Amino acid sequence: MEIEFLGTGAGSPAKARNVTSIALKLLEEINEIWLFDVGEGTQHQILRTTIKPRKIARIFITHLHGDHIFGLPGFLSSRSFQGAEKLGQLVIYGPKGIQEYVQTSLRLSQSKLTYKIKYVEIDEEGLLFENSKFQVFAARLDHRIECFGFRIVERDYPGELQVDRLRAEKVPSGPLYGKLKAGEKVVLPDGRTLNGKDYLGQPKRGRIVTILGDTRQTPNVLALAQHANALVHESTFGKDESQLAFSYYHSTNIQAAKVAQKAQVGKLFLTHISARYVGLKSLQLEKDARTVFKQTTLANDFDTFFIPFSRK
Amino acid sequence: MEIEFLGTGAGSPAKARNVTSIALKLLEEINEIWLFDVGEGTQHQILRTTIKPRKIARIFITHLHGDHIFGLPGFLSSRSFQGAEKLGQLVIYGPKGIQEYVQTSLRLSQSKLTYKIKYVEIDEEGLLFENSKFQVFAARLDHRIECFGFRIVERDYPGELQVDRLRAEKVPSGPLYGKLKAGEKVVLPDGRTLNGKDYLGQPKRGRIVTILGDTRQTPNVLALAQHANALVHESTFGKDESQLAFSYYHSTNIQAAKVAQKAQVGKLFLTHISARYVGLKSLQLEKDARTVFKQTTLANDFDTFFIPFSRK
Numbered sequence: 001m002e003i004e005f006l007g008t009g010a011g012s013p014a015k016a017r018n019v020t021s022i023a024l025k026l027l028e029e030i031n032e033i034w035l036f037d038v039g040e041g042t043q044h045q046i047l048r049t050t051i052k053p054r055k056i057a058r059i060f061i062t063h064l065h066g067d068h069i070f071g072l073p074g075f076l077s078s079r080s081f082q083g084a085e086k087l088g089q090l091v092i093y094g095p096k097g098i099q100e101y102v103q104t105s106l107r108l109s110q111s112k113l114t115y116k117i118k119y120v121e122i123d124e125e126g127l128l129f130e131n132s133k134f135q136v137f138a139a140r141l142d143h144r145i146e147c148f149g150f151r152i153v154e155r156d157y158p159g160e161l162q163v164d165r166l167r168a169e170k171v172p173s174g175p176l177y178g179k180l181k182a183g184e185k186v187v188l189p190d191g192r193t194l195n196g197k198d199y200l201g202q203p204k205r206g207r208i209v210t211i212l213g214d215t216r217q218t219p220n221v222l223a224l225a226q227h228a229n230a231l232v233h234e235s236t237f238g239k240d241e242s243q244l245a246f247s248y249y250h251s252t253n254i255q256a257a258k259v260a261q262k263a264q265v266g267k268l269f270l271t272h273i274s275a276r277y278v279g280l281k282s283l284q285l286e287k288d289a290r291t292v293f294k295q296t297t298l299a300n301d302f303d304t305f306f307i308p309f310s311r312k
Numbered sequence: 313m314e315i316e317f318l319g320t321g322a323g324s325p326a327k328a329r330n331v332t333s334i335a336l337k338l339l340e341e342i343n344e345i346w347l348f349d350v351g352e353g354t355q356h357q358i359l360r361t362t363i364k365p366r367k368i369a370r371i372f373i374t375h376l377h378g379d380h381i382f383g384l385p386g387f388l389s390s391r392s393f394q395g396a397e398k399l400g401q402l403v404i405y406g407p408k409g410i411q412e413y414v415q416t417s418l419r420l421s422q423s424k425l426t427y428k429i430k431y432v433e434i435d436e437e438g439l440l441f442e443n444s445k446f447q448v449f450a451a452r453l454d455h456r457i458e459c460f461g462f463r464i465v466e467r468d469y470p471g472e473l474q475v476d477r478l479r480a481e482k483v484p485s486g487p488l489y490g491k492l493k494a495g496e497k498v499v500l501p502d503g504r505t506l507n508g509k510d511y512l513g514q515p516k517r518g519r520i521v522t523i524l525g526d527t528r529q530t531p532n533v534l535a536l537a538q539h540a541n542a543l544v545h546e547s548t549f550g551k552d553e554s555q556l557a558f559s560y561y562h563s564t565n566i567q568a569a570k571v572a573q574k575a576q577v578g579k580l581f582l583t584h585i586s587a588r589y590v591g592l593k594s595l596q597l598e599k600d601a602r603t604v605f606k607q608t609t610l611a612n613d614f615d616t617f618f619i620p621f622s623r624k
């Protein structure tokens with residue numbers, strides 16, 4: 001599980017930062033990549049990475065502001081031309097209006113896609129998606145326009161089968177190891193009955209990644225971020241600008257760091273960096289946030305981070 | 313009058329070529345820049361040029377395919393943030409549907425612009441726009457979707473006032489030179505009557521620039537291109553692919569060169585170059601076209617050309 005920042009800017013593209021898009025790479029886990037927001041030029045950014053558009057199976061849109069969605073029709077169209085392989089359905093999750101936006105753009109441009117799109121317009125907070133490996137929860141944030149944050153929860157990994165113990169107890173290897181691993185009861189040829197559950201190590205906690213849209217501080221921020229291994233939080237303003245941040249429905253770097261601290265997250269990534277913060281000034285944003293929460297990283301375009309498991 | 317190619321690719325953005333956009337810079341003439349097509353990422357390309365978005369006063373859209381329009385909402389939004397100066401109205405000319413596309417995108421993204429947009433959906437061929445310096449004509453091309461080509465005609469420059477002759481004839485300098493220059497009749501203090509028209513040199517021919525959208529060969533191509541100082545023609549396919557070009561409603565480099573030759577244009581610029589033609593292969597497109605029409609240039613992103621006056 002890796003997170004790759006495709007665009008870390010705010011509002012308009014700048015030379016150093018494109019507008020928002022984040023790729024959550026779940027290739028090892030489920031052979032899928034998920035995109036969070038698709039600002040204009042996201043497909044151009046993808047060209048400079050190893051990401052294959054056909055692997056992108058789900059797109060989550062936090063809100064409909066232009067710097068978060070104007071790259072969507074172009075990305076969807078270009079994805080059609082990628083390789084001869086049959087492309088599976090792509091699911092787009094987002095606030096009400098995302099379907100009209102995409103469908104109007106594709107209809108008027110007469111773009112015919114080689115794959116199906118399923119639209120899930122979010123009307124309720126809570127569980128938005130689940131499969132055998134992941135759950136995604138959505139909750140409302142406080143932006144000028146309807147805006148969501150997403151909490152991606154990896155299901156726990158079952159404990160490893162304690163093969164050494166089984167060998168010590170002279171349990172013959174073979175297909176029954178698979179049953180034990182699944183936690184089932186097994187009768188051995190010599191009459192002994194073993195319960196798989198007794199031979200499994202500690203289950204490993206799945207990871208949690210929280211990706212927020214643009215937002216003012218609001219209780220849902222903390223709820224979504226609780227104990228996340230990685231929290232992606234906007235940082236449109238600097239430490240002395242909390243008033244400005246409030247008026248524009250955004251957050252400061254310090255507010256983000258305080259959330260990270262309170263929610264006891266593993267790592268905080270700051271993004272949605274205004275073009276006013278370039279070079280040393282953007283480093284200062286990071287430095288100031290670290291005085292509150294040490295594990296803070298200011299994300300730059302194309303930065304990629306592995307999401308580590310919790311230590312304990 | 314200069315033409316700057318902001319995107320010279322076809323279909324999807326590629327590393328070397330962005331999707332279509334062309335800037336016609338009329339800064340000396342009328343202090344305006346006109347854009348022809350606005351593919352996704354056009355605003356990103358503009359960031360790497362000296363073009364000021366607020367100078368862009370008119371946008372002409374050839375057709376609604378995504379690689380020609382998906383950069384429009386983002387460009388329009390970002391233009392709002394450019395400087396404190398009051399921005400004049402921007403006019404968008406294009407096929408039916410362009411207004412719905414832009415308005416839907418701006419409405420759903422809640423983009424509030426600081427300037428007015430006027431939409432001119434083209435329903436008739438012929439004169440589309442004129443002011444004291446320029447006329448723009450539109451005519452239908454033959455693409456899979458409704459598509460237009462544009463012929464931009466600079467009005468002729470009046471002849472220069474022949475000051476040397478006036479001095480030789482002892483005509484006292486002063487405000488009456490202005491009247492003579494405007495071709496008016498003037499009575500001198502000594503009673504002589506002069507007709508300005510007799511003291512004007514040859515008028516200078518205005519320039520003609522023809523910018524075509526994607527198209528198969530069709531009679532309007534030649535009509536629009538006739539005697540243009542510069543012709544911008546798509547070249548999606550190479551010399552041995554006229555069948556493919558026909559099936560996909562596009563043209564080859566050789567077809568473009570033949571038009572340039574028949575229409576007796578000054579210069580031919582090839583654009584809309586497929587990503588299949590990179591490096592030497594794209595140079596071959598140019599080389600092959602030059603066997604038919606010598607003054608051919610294959611345009612690359614950011615190439616800028618001055619449009620010269622006709623020689624005679």
Ligand SMILES: [Zn+2]
Nearest residue numbers: 063065143214
């Ligand atoms: Zn926003």
Ligand SMILES: [Zn+2]
Nearest residue numbers: 375377455526
């Ligand atoms: Zn086209």
